Structure formats: C-alpha cells, structure tokens
Amino acid sequence: MQSVRYEAPTSLDQAARTLLGSENAKILAGGTDLLVQMRLGLKQPGLLVDIKNIPEIMQLTLGDDALRVGAAVTGALVGEHAEARRLFPGFVEALGLIGSSQIQGRCSAGGNLCNASPAADSVPALIANRALCNIIGPAGARSVAVESFNTGPGKNCLAAGELLVSIDLPLPAHRSSDAYLRFIPRTEMDIAVAGAAVALSLDEAGICTAARVAIGAVAPTALLVTAAADALIGSALDEASLHAAAAAASAACSPITDKRGTADYRRKVVGVLVRRAAAIAKSRIEAQA
Amino acid sequence: MNMNVKTEFKYVGTRPIRPDGPDKVTGRxxxxxxxNVQGMIYGHIVRSPHAxxxxxxxxxxxxxxLPGVLATMSADDxxxxxxxxxxxxxxxxxLKTFSPVVMARKKVLYHGQAVAAVAATSPELAAEAARLVKVEYEVLPHIMDMHAAARADxxxxxxxxYTQGVDPAPTTPSNIPTQIEIxxxxxxxxxxxxxxxxxxxxxxxxxxQGYIEPHACVVQTDENGKVDIWCSTQGAFMVRTLTAAVTGIDIGRFKVTASEIGGGFGGKTTVYLEPVAVVLSLKSGRPVKMVMSRDDVFRATGPAAAAETRVKIxxxxxxxxxxxxxxILMDCGAYTSHPIMAGVLFNSACYRCENVRSFGREVLTNKPRVYAYRAPGIPQPVVAVECVVNEIAERLNMDPIDFRLxxxxxEGDVMAIGIPFQAIGLKQVLQEAKAHPHYTAELKAGQGxxxxxxxxxxAGMQSSATINVSEDGSVNILTGNPDIGGSRASMALMAAEVLGIPVETIRPSVVDTDSVGFCDVTGGSRTTLATGGAVIKAAETLVKELRKRAAAIWSLDIEEVDWTGGMAVAKSGTGLENMNREDAATRGDKTLTLxxxxxxxxxxxxxxxxxASHNAHNAAPSFALNICDAQVDRETGKVDILRYTCVQDAGKAIHPAYVEGQMQGGAVQGIGWALNEEYIFNEQGRLDNPGFLDYRIPVASDLPMIDTVIVEVPNPLHPYGVRGVGEVPIAPPMPAVVTAVNRAAGTRLCHLPLSPPKLLAAIEAAEAGTA
Known part of the structure; x- marks a missing residue:
C-alpha cells in the first residue's frame, strides 16, 4: 500500500524547497478538491504540502490599489469582509456558491483556481475583475493574468516548484460593479452547468465605459469574452446590447455534452446568464450612493 | 362504521417526543x-468492470x-x-434471483455486480487486496434499452x-420474465x-431510494457454529431468512440484530453484504465488518424500475x-423481483370504471436488479394515468377534483381485480383538497x-410483540421491527392507550431475532397496523392478567374487576362508567395501580x-392527493416548486407528526424523481452518476414547506382504525409535478425527469409550434 507524507512549511522559501525536492507532491490548501480526488483514486500524491501555516498565503488585505486574497484564505473569511463585499459583490457571491457552509470554512479562491476545473465558480468572477495571480518559485516571483493561469481541465501554468501565493483584485473605478450567475438544476450543493461573470463601469449618464465578461463550464477553461464586453461598451445596457453580449458569449464558447447538460443547452444558457449578470451589475451600480 | 373500531383516545393521536429522538440527534x-468488536477485520468486494x-x-x-489478508470468497463458497x-x-x-446479486455465479449481468470478496486487517489493505484479485472475463454484448431487450432476437x-403468464407457456427463453394482464x-x-x-x-x-445510510454489517461467528449479524436493515428476521438461504446455513444458527437505520424506503428489505461477511468470518475465524461506499450503493443495490406506460382513457x-x-413495459434490471404486479393491478384503482384492461411486461436488462421502493411498481404507471386524467378534465372544462369526485x-365498489372496497377515504381526501386554501390560491403568469x-x-403480514412489566410498574415493549419512521413512538402510544398509563412510562425496544417472536420487515406500510396490532393484543392480554391478579388479591371473580385509568377497580356496586381515580378514591372503592x-x-x-403474535389480514388501502404549484424559467428550463400540499387518509394517525413526516418525505422523493433524479448509463453500460452530486435528490433549499392534511376514515378491520401510511405518498407527486410544470411552461413533456435541458427544448419546440 502507498503511504503519503505530510509537510507543513511555515514560509514561502521552505515551501518552495519542499516542493522542489519531491517527485509527486501536491499542495494542500483547504483540501476540498484534493482530498475528494484522493478518495476517489484520481490523485495519489506521495507528499502533501500544507500551505496554511504560511502567513502570506493566509492574509486578506485591502491595499491602495488592490484587494489581496491569500491563496488559502477561505471563502467564509472573504464573505465576512465588508469591503470585499462592497467592492466585488460578484466575486464574493461566486466564491460563496462553492459547496456548503462547512466547505466554505475550508475552500479558497486560490484552490478553486489551481484545481483548474472548467466549472470553477470563482474563476470567471476573478477574470471579470482583472485579477492577477502572484506566483513564487525557483526562478523568483512572477505575476500572471488570471485568464492565462489555467491551460486546460485540471491543468495550470505553475511550473515545477512554483506556488500560487495570492490573487490581487485591482480596486474598481468609480461607478463600477460586478455580478456572477451560474446555472445548476438545484439551488445549491451542485456544480455549474454554465456560469457567467460581468464587471461593468458606467459614466454618470449610464453609458457603459468599461466591461469584462467571463464565462465558465462552457470551454476547457473559463474564458474572457472580449466580443461580449465590446457589445456592452458604449451602450446604455439596453435590451439590444445585452442580447448582443449574450450572443457573443454563446458564440465564443465550445461546450461539451455530458451528464450535466448538452452542448446546445450550455451554449444557450451561458448567453442568458451573461445578459442577466450584466443587468444585475448595472443595477448594483445604480444602487450605489 | 364498525362498532369494534375505537374512536375516542387519550394517548393515540398525541405527539410525544419519539423515544429514539435524543439518541439520534446527539449522535449516540x-x-x-x-x-466495532474485538479482533474485527474488514471485508471488501471485488466488483465487475463489465455490464x-x-x-x-x-x-x-x-x-x-499480502500480509494481513485473512480470507477470500466467491460464489464457489x-x-x-x-x-x-x-x-x-x-x-x-x-433463490437464483437473490444469490447472484450477493455474489455473481459464472456470469456478471451488470457493472458493479459482486464477483468475489476478500477480508483483511484494515479497510485499506482489504481494498488493496481486492485490486489484486485477478478475474478473467469473456465480455458479452450488453443490452441497456428495454425495448431492444424485449425483442425476440x-x-x-x-x-x-421463460415468460410467465403466457398461455401456452413459451418453449424458448427470453428477456421477458413476466407478462400479466387483467x-x-x-x-x-x-x-x-x-x-x-x-x-x-x-x-x-x-x-x-437515496437512503442516506449505506448498507453496512458486522458478522461474528464462533466455534459452535453460531452466527451473529449486526446490520442496517428493514427486517432482522428477513436478514436471517435470506442469509440462511444464500449461505445454506441453518436458520437456527443465526442471531440478527438490526442497528438503527438511516433510511430504507424498501431498499433494505433484502441482503447484499451479510452472506458475504458470514462466509468471510467463517473462513477467517474473525469478526468481519463490511460497509458499502455510496458508489457501491448506487451501482449494486436495488433501484426502482424504469417504465414506459401507454394509457388510453x-x-x-x-x-x-x-x-x-x-x-406497461418495466425495466427490471438483471433479475426480476416482480415490480410489475402492483403496477398492473392498481394503476387506476382510484376510478370506478366498468371496462378496464391493464397489461404489463417485465424486461431484463444489464442494470442492477431493481427492488422495492415505496409502493413498488405504482408511481411509474400512475404518472401516466393521472396526467391523462388531468388532460381530460381540462378538455372537458371540468375542475380536476370535481372530475375525480x-x-x-x-365503499362497495369492486376493484378491477375483483376485490370490493370496504370503507375508504378517497372522496373525503378529494373534498379536503378542494376546500384547502392552496387549491384556490391565485397563480401568476408563468406558473402552473x-x-x-x-x-x-x-400490507399486513406477520408480527409479534412482548410486553414486560418491571417491579416499579414501568413497561417494556419488545418488537422486531426496525424503527424507520417513528414506530417506537407509535407502539408506546398504542400500549399506553390499552394500559391507561402515561406514554412516557413505556420503553419500546427493537430487539434481535432471539429476543422476540417473528416479525416480517418494516415495509409495506405494515408496521403500525400489524406490529401495532400485536402490541395492542399483548397489552390486552396483560390487562386481563392484571385483572386476574387484582381479583385474586381481593378474592373476587375476574368479572368483578375492571381495568380503567391504569388501575384495577373492584366493580362492587359503584357506577364504574363514570369513575375516575379521584372519584374512586373518594368513594373508597378498591383500586390497585399497575x-x-x-x-x-x-x-x-x-x-x-x-x-402476542398474529398474521394480520386486516390491512386496508390508503389514498393520497397532492397539489403542486410550479414556476418555470422559460430561458433555462429551471423549475421552482412554489407551494405543495399533501392530503392523505391515514385511517387513524397514531402519532400525527410521523404521519406528516411520511407524507412530506414521499412528496420530496417524488418531486426529485419528477425533476432531476435518473440513472444515467454510458455506452459501456456503466452508471455515470453514482453519487449525490450528479444523482440529484432535492436539497432543502429546493423545496417549499410541504403542507399536510391528514384525513381519518378508520380502517373498519383494525381496532384503532389504522391503515398504513408509508408508501402511498410516493405515488401522487410525479403526476402533480409533471402537470404543474407542463401547465406553467405550455408544454406536454411526457418523458421524465423534466430536467432543464429537456424542458428548455420542449419550451422551444412549443414556441416554434412543432410540439
């Protein structure tokens, strides 16, 4: 029988050294994906590197330019951060959709990203918010735009010995907000059949000056859909431009047919979600004082 | 009304806290x-990778x-x-429809079927050993589609x-075990x-069925040949019968103890692990524990049959x-447990009709053997009958409840199978539903x-009960029916009623097969009726004995001693019918308490x-009605259940809270079956959704409060009027939900479940005028 070693480094340096020295290491954050995958026999690591004792990885800080979310900061902690909720309601609601209350006490945006499921809820919301991934590794530190972080189902851009430290969400401009919607057949405890995040900025006249649209569960990775954003920018977010954005999202995706839904169904629904999420983001801006 | 049915109660019909409640909510x-027992090892089953x-x-x-592997077994054992x-x-x-479900013999007929087993000193080691068992297969073509399986070629x-029910009997074998027509x-x-x-x-x-607790057992055997089984089951005596039959070991060597049970719904009225653990224990000389994974439960236990029903009214x-x-064409999986019977016999039993023809065939496919699930065989055809009845009422411009009334x-009508109805509560159920505020509540656009x-x-069937009185006058009740839905509380209430003592002074227990007389399973909606009947009978016997003892103390004849208010009272001259304890004491009447x-x-x-023991032949039918309001998202096909009401004739609700629980649970299971639950097999014949993520039972936030109305038209054959409440609640939800959804969406989708992709396609087809 295979045995599993467990290490809990207390610094980034120590973590990097531990990772480099092991053939079959897996990083353990909340474990809400990894432990399930191990139990199902999908992953059989020889070493678990628990990163939750590393200060940088556990910090949630609001800076002058960005909200910095440590890679293993739990969904529950982000959800209790009033400024995070005010600035990025769509990201917070996306993160809050993962699992149950119990899972929320363990799961993290960093884990959700690194697990690289095409259906990850928080990833489209991170993309819509122009998030940057802070990575450390043998060659030093680097930052990657979140939409480039994942490269396929279960695959990300981390090289051997590299580690995601934190995610920066740049602070939004005046009169901006975001929203995330996913479709599941139930109301909770489920995985997205399709997901859509929209971040918007409006001028005082209500004209959209900036937009980012990202979709999930409809392609090998979450996608940034610039054509959908272009359909919104310059418009008053009227029905016609919302429908144009929806159509652009449907056109951009490349979904599969599986037990959770057909490709055709996902293509249609992702457009509906984009349109509805844009309308919610708009109403959030309008509700700002 | 039968004069022998009691209608005035002191304890029955109240809602005391269930005796097993604190243990269950605290985790005890x-x-x-x-x-866990000393020296215990762990069994692991090797399952077929082929359909x-x-x-x-x-x-x-x-x-x-592997060091630590202590026993192996296969069908050869x-x-x-x-x-x-x-x-x-x-x-x-x-036996040949049970034994190979426990352990395949010569052939495997579904993916996940048990082929062999090992036992080792840890669960991980047993799993590792199971992976090392080398099974050589000759793969055969699998048939998943019941229509394809039913074809002659x-x-x-x-x-x-060979198909049963065909005259003359066929001379060539087929995949159709049963054909039935009435x-x-x-x-x-x-x-x-x-x-x-x-x-x-x-x-x-x-x-x-989606019971939360997977199948599990611990088996201990000894050098004298004694076999002790502890397991999660709906019937310890059933486990004894089936395990003895499958292993070939004499029944007299078994003692079976039922653990608490985390749901069964019919799915735990058979054995899967127990005979395997018995063999592994005998071969290793050690106690053996076996626990199914959720994956095992979905792949290799007994789901409910798929069915296609054509109905013409x-x-x-x-x-x-x-x-x-x-x-009806019913997909039974790899072996038949005859789920077609009730479906053919009772699918239109609610309606008075002179001309009825009901026909059904069972088909075998390379899927797990289907087994009992609440009112087995009925929900599938009832969807068809009830949806068509709703359509007819609509086309006649009649209110659907008026049409049914x-x-x-x-009473007096004769069922299609020739049995006349005694007093039944269908009309009362319909009238209560019509009078319920839900039925006339306004619907908005997009709702149905x-x-x-x-x-x-x-069902009735066989039950036994024992009552023992402690030195302080407290009372123990022993029965052999695992408590799934609050039966300990019901047994205590019925005993309290007969004995006239507070229900809290009664301790009801579910005991092992050595400690009480035979009891059939907790199933068939029978426990309150039949085991409750045995409890009532035993309590009445005890009362007679108590009167005899009091009479001896007082040197009176037993006929001069009555039992009232929990005590023996000498009849000597006073107006007994008006007596209560204070009066008796005030008047100086002679009394002796329990x-x-x-x-x-x-x-x-x-x-x-x-x-007391009996074979209860006094079962009586139940009727249930559901009202469902649904709303449909026309752009995604998502259904929201907005409001839901269940009306059901319980005969007599011994503990009303647990009757309501049965009604609500059935509604929730039926809503799940209607909207999202389904076995999805892939091209290799493997179940693609063997877990609660992709086998979508409803979660609490998917549901409104399920409102309940209990109707009580007493069963004239039962001393307290009990009918049985556990099964009928699964039958009305699917047609109620399907009708509500189709009305809300403007569709006529007849293929369940009404999952969002299917419903969206139907909405689009309806809008395009191609439906």
Whole structure:
C-alpha cells in the first residue's frame, strides 16, 4: 500500500524547497478538491504540502490599489469582509456558491483556481475583475493574468516548484460593479452547468465605459469574452446590447455534452446568464450612493 | 362504521417526543457501521468492470500474498441456487434471483455486480487486496434499452427465463420474465361509448431510494457454529431468512440484530453484504465488518424500475369514465423481483370504471436488479394515468377534483381485480383538497398547478410483540421491527392507550431475532397496523392478567374487576362508567395501580408479561392527493416548486407528526424523481452518476414547506382504525409535478425527469409550434 507524507512549511522559501525536492507532491490548501480526488483514486500524491501555516498565503488585505486574497484564505473569511463585499459583490457571491457552509470554512479562491476545473465558480468572477495571480518559485516571483493561469481541465501554468501565493483584485473605478450567475438544476450543493461573470463601469449618464465578461463550464477553461464586453461598451445596457453580449458569449464558447447538460443547452444558457449578470451589475451600480 | 373500531383516545393521536429522538440527534444512536468488536477485520468486494460478461476464472493468489489478508470468497463458497425457493415468505421467491446479486455465479449481468470478496486487517489493505484479485472475463454484448431487450432476437441475459403468464407457456427463453394482464368488462365497448378518448405514453426513469445510510454489517461467528449479524436493515428476521438461504446455513444458527437505520424506503428489505461477511468470518475465524461506499450503493443495490406506460382513457361528455386501458413495459434490471404486479393491478384503482384492461411486461436488462421502493411498481404507471386524467378534465372544462369526485371509488365498489372496497377515504381526501386554501390560491403568469391522486393496497403480514412489566410498574415493549419512521413512538402510544398509563412510562425496544417472536420487515406500510396490532393484543392480554391478579388479591371473580385509568377497580356496586381515580378514591372503592400489582407480582403468580403474535389480514388501502404549484424559467428550463400540499387518509394517525413526516418525505422523493433524479448509463453500460452530486435528490433549499392534511376514515378491520401510511405518498407527486410544470411552461413533456435541458427544448419546440 502507498503511504503519503505530510509537510507543513511555515514560509514561502521552505515551501518552495519542499516542493522542489519531491517527485509527486501536491499542495494542500483547504483540501476540498484534493482530498475528494484522493478518495476517489484520481490523485495519489506521495507528499502533501500544507500551505496554511504560511502567513502570506493566509492574509486578506485591502491595499491602495488592490484587494489581496491569500491563496488559502477561505471563502467564509472573504464573505465576512465588508469591503470585499462592497467592492466585488460578484466575486464574493461566486466564491460563496462553492459547496456548503462547512466547505466554505475550508475552500479558497486560490484552490478553486489551481484545481483548474472548467466549472470553477470563482474563476470567471476573478477574470471579470482583472485579477492577477502572484506566483513564487525557483526562478523568483512572477505575476500572471488570471485568464492565462489555467491551460486546460485540471491543468495550470505553475511550473515545477512554483506556488500560487495570492490573487490581487485591482480596486474598481468609480461607478463600477460586478455580478456572477451560474446555472445548476438545484439551488445549491451542485456544480455549474454554465456560469457567467460581468464587471461593468458606467459614466454618470449610464453609458457603459468599461466591461469584462467571463464565462465558465462552457470551454476547457473559463474564458474572457472580449466580443461580449465590446457589445456592452458604449451602450446604455439596453435590451439590444445585452442580447448582443449574450450572443457573443454563446458564440465564443465550445461546450461539451455530458451528464450535466448538452452542448446546445450550455451554449444557450451561458448567453442568458451573461445578459442577466450584466443587468444585475448595472443595477448594483445604480444602487450605489 | 364498525362498532369494534375505537374512536375516542387519550394517548393515540398525541405527539410525544419519539423515544429514539435524543439518541439520534446527539449522535449516540448506533447505525450499521458504528459497531466495532474485538479482533474485527474488514471485508471488501471485488466488483465487475463489465455490464455483461462470462466469468472465466478468479485468481486470489496475488491478493493472498499480502500480509494481513485473512480470507477470500466467491460464489464457489455458496450453494448453487438451482430452482430452490426461499422458505418463509408468503410469496415464493426464487433463490437464483437473490444469490447472484450477493455474489455473481459464472456470469456478471451488470457493472458493479459482486464477483468475489476478500477480508483483511484494515479497510485499506482489504481494498488493496481486492485490486489484486485477478478475474478473467469473456465480455458479452450488453443490452441497456428495454425495448431492444424485449425483442425476440435480442441477446439473452439468462438462458433459463421463460415468460410467465403466457398461455401456452413459451418453449424458448427470453428477456421477458413476466407478462400479466387483467381485464374487466368490455374495453372496446367502453371506448365506443366515449365522447373523448385521450391516449399518451409516459416514461419514468430508473431511480434510487437515496437512503442516506449505506448498507453496512458486522458478522461474528464462533466455534459452535453460531452466527451473529449486526446490520442496517428493514427486517432482522428477513436478514436471517435470506442469509440462511444464500449461505445454506441453518436458520437456527443465526442471531440478527438490526442497528438503527438511516433510511430504507424498501431498499433494505433484502441482503447484499451479510452472506458475504458470514462466509468471510467463517473462513477467517474473525469478526468481519463490511460497509458499502455510496458508489457501491448506487451501482449494486436495488433501484426502482424504469417504465414506459401507454394509457388510453375514454370519457363521456359529462365526465364519466367509460374505459381505461394501460400497457406497461418495466425495466427490471438483471433479475426480476416482480415490480410489475402492483403496477398492473392498481394503476387506476382510484376510478370506478366498468371496462378496464391493464397489461404489463417485465424486461431484463444489464442494470442492477431493481427492488422495492415505496409502493413498488405504482408511481411509474400512475404518472401516466393521472396526467391523462388531468388532460381530460381540462378538455372537458371540468375542475380536476370535481372530475375525480365524479369517478371516485367508494365503499362497495369492486376493484378491477375483483376485490370490493370496504370503507375508504378517497372522496373525503378529494373534498379536503378542494376546500384547502392552496387549491384556490391565485397563480401568476408563468406558473402552473397540478393535482393527482393515488391508491396503495398496504400490507399486513406477520408480527409479534412482548410486553414486560418491571417491579416499579414501568413497561417494556419488545418488537422486531426496525424503527424507520417513528414506530417506537407509535407502539408506546398504542400500549399506553390499552394500559391507561402515561406514554412516557413505556420503553419500546427493537430487539434481535432471539429476543422476540417473528416479525416480517418494516415495509409495506405494515408496521403500525400489524406490529401495532400485536402490541395492542399483548397489552390486552396483560390487562386481563392484571385483572386476574387484582381479583385474586381481593378474592373476587375476574368479572368483578375492571381495568380503567391504569388501575384495577373492584366493580362492587359503584357506577364504574363514570369513575375516575379521584372519584374512586373518594368513594373508597378498591383500586390497585399497575405499580401496586407489579410490586406484588411475585406473590400473585410471578412476573407480569404478555406475548402476542398474529398474521394480520386486516390491512386496508390508503389514498393520497397532492397539489403542486410550479414556476418555470422559460430561458433555462429551471423549475421552482412554489407551494405543495399533501392530503392523505391515514385511517387513524397514531402519532400525527410521523404521519406528516411520511407524507412530506414521499412528496420530496417524488418531486426529485419528477425533476432531476435518473440513472444515467454510458455506452459501456456503466452508471455515470453514482453519487449525490450528479444523482440529484432535492436539497432543502429546493423545496417549499410541504403542507399536510391528514384525513381519518378508520380502517373498519383494525381496532384503532389504522391503515398504513408509508408508501402511498410516493405515488401522487410525479403526476402533480409533471402537470404543474407542463401547465406553467405550455408544454406536454411526457418523458421524465423534466430536467432543464429537456424542458428548455420542449419550451422551444412549443414556441416554434412543432410540439
């Protein structure tokens, strides 16, 4: 029988050294994906590197330019951060959709990203918010735009010995907000059949000056859909431009047919979600004082 | 009304806290996997990776080389079932439809079927050893589609299955084990008399009961040949019967103890692990624990049958049903447990109709053997019948409840199978539903309402009960029926009623097969009726004994002693019928309480106890109606259940809270089956959704509060009027939900579940005018 070693480094340096020295290491954050995958026999690591004792990885800080979310900061902690909720309601609601209350006490945006499921809820919301991934590794530190972080189902851009430290969400401009919607057949405890995040900025006249649209569960990775954003920018977010954005999202995706839904169904629904999420983001801006 | 049915109660009908409640909410209660014994090892089953294959050889040599592997087993360790029948039950069951479900013999017929087993000193080691067991297969073509399997030229699952119910008996085997038809009147004449005939075909998928607790057992054997089994089951005596039959070990060597049970719904009325653990324990000389994973539960236990039902109903212009014809094709999986029977016999039992033809066939496919799930065989055809009834009412411009009231069966009507109804509560159920505020509540655009009714026969069968009185006058009740739905509380209430003592002074226990007389399973909606009947009978025997003891103390004749208010009272001259304790004491009447008599038991003839057993032939049918309001998102096909009401005739609700629980639970399971639950098999014949992520039972936030209305039309054959409540609640939800959703969406989707992709496609087809 295979045995599993467990290490809990207390610094980034120590973590990097531990990772480099092991053939079959897996990083353990909340474990809400990894432990399930191990139990199902999908992953059989020889070493678990628990990163939750590393200060940088556990910090949630609001800076002058960005909200910095440590890679293993739990969904529950982000959800209790009033400024995070005010600035990025769509990201917070996306993160809050993962699992149950119990899972929320363990799961993290960093884990959700690194697990690289095409259906990850928080990833489209991170993309819509122009998030940057802070990575450390043998060659030093680097930052990657979140939409480039994942490269396929279960695959990300981390090289051997590299580690995601934190995610920066740049602070939004005046009169901006975001929203995330996913479709599941139930109301909770489920995985997205399709997901859509929209971040918007409006001028005082209500004209959209900036937009980012990202979709999930409809392609090998979450996608940034610039054509959908272009359909919104310059418009008053009227029905016609919302429908144009929806159509652009449907056109951009490349979904599969599986037990959770057909490709055709996902293509249609992702457009509906984009349109509805844009309308919610708009109403959030309008509700700002 | 039968004068022997009691209608005034002191304890029955109240809502005390269930005796097993604190243990269950604090985690003290012990379920199947919670027992650990000294020296215990762990069994692990090797399961088939193929949906259909011949087993050419099984090689344990690599597994046995692992240190800590202490036993292995396969079908070679079990007796050949041949044509033997399993003794004991009233319905004869063929051992060959049970034994290979425990352990495949020569062939595997579904993915996940047990092929071999190992036992080792840790669960991880046992799993590792199971991976090392080398099984050589010859893969055969698998048949998943029941229509394909039913064709005459289909590859055969079994070469010894000849269709029963065909005259003359067929001479070639087929995949159709059973064909059954009942008819009454003249179906052609019935349709000729009709002004409107509606014919539709509905499909209901294979689904699982979804009990939260997986199957689990611990088996201990000793050098004297004694076999102790601890397991999660709906019936310890059933486990004894089936395990003895499958292993070939004498029944007298078994003692079976039922653990607390985390749900069964019919799915735990058979054995899967127990015979395997018995063999592994005998071969290793160690106690053996076995626990299924959720994956095992979905792949290799007994889901409910998929079925396609064509129904054709004729009515006159004024709403009288003239003919009902049904034709059911039911997918039974790899072996039959005869789920078709009730479906054919009772699918239109709610309606008075002179001309009925009901026909059904079972089909074998390379899927797990289907088994009991609440009112087995009924929900599938009832979807078709009730949805068509709703469509007919709509087309006649009649209120759907008025239409049903016009055609509802009542006392004296004769069922299609020839049995007359005694007093039944269908009309009362319909009237209560019509009067409920839900039924007339306004609906908004995009919302729809559906109603449906259903019948279930309910079972009686055999039960025993023992009552022992302690020295302080407190009372123990022993029965052999695992408490799934609050039966300990019901047993205590019925005993309290007879004995006239507070229900809190009664301790009801579920005991092992050595400690009480035989009891059939907790199933068939029978426990409150039949085991409750045995408790009432035992309590009455005890009361008679108590009167005898008091009479001896007072030197009176037993006829001069009555039992009232929990005490013996000498009749000597006072107006007994007006008596209560204070009056009796004030008047100086002679009384002896249960505690008084218990204290003097030794001096008056020995310990106070009573035993009763019976074969309950007094079951009576139940009817249930559901009202469902649904809303549909026309852009995604997502359904929201907005409001839901269940009305059901309980006969007499012994503990109303647990009757309501049965009604609510059935509604929730039916909503799940209607909207999202289904077995999805891939091209290799493997179940693609063997977990609660992709096998979508409803979660709490998916549901509104399920409102309940209990109707009480007493069963004239039961001393307290009990009918049985556990099964009929699963039958009306699917047609109520399907009707509500189709009305909300403007569709006529007949293929369940009404999952969002399917419903969206139907909405788009309806909008395009191609539906």
């Amino acid at each position: 209660a012990r379920y199947g996997a919670d027992l 259909h294959a011949k087993i050419k050889s099984i090689d344990f040599s690599a597994a046995c080389k 079990l007796p050949e079932p041949g044509d033997r029948k399993i003794p004991g039950g009233e319905v004869e069951m063929a 289909a590859p055969l699952l079994h070469d010894d299955v 008819s009454t009147g003249d179906i052609s004449k019935g349709f000729a008399e009709a002004d409107l005939v509606v014919e539709r075909t509905y499909f209901v998928p294979m689904c699982h 004729g009515v006159t212009r004024d709403g009288r049903i003239t003919a009902i014809e049904t034709d 016009l055609n509802a069966v009542d 309402r559906g109603v449906a009714v259903a019948f279930w026969i309910n 505690a008084d008599l218990a204290a003097r038991a030794g001096a008056t003839g020995g310990p106070l106890c009573a035993v």
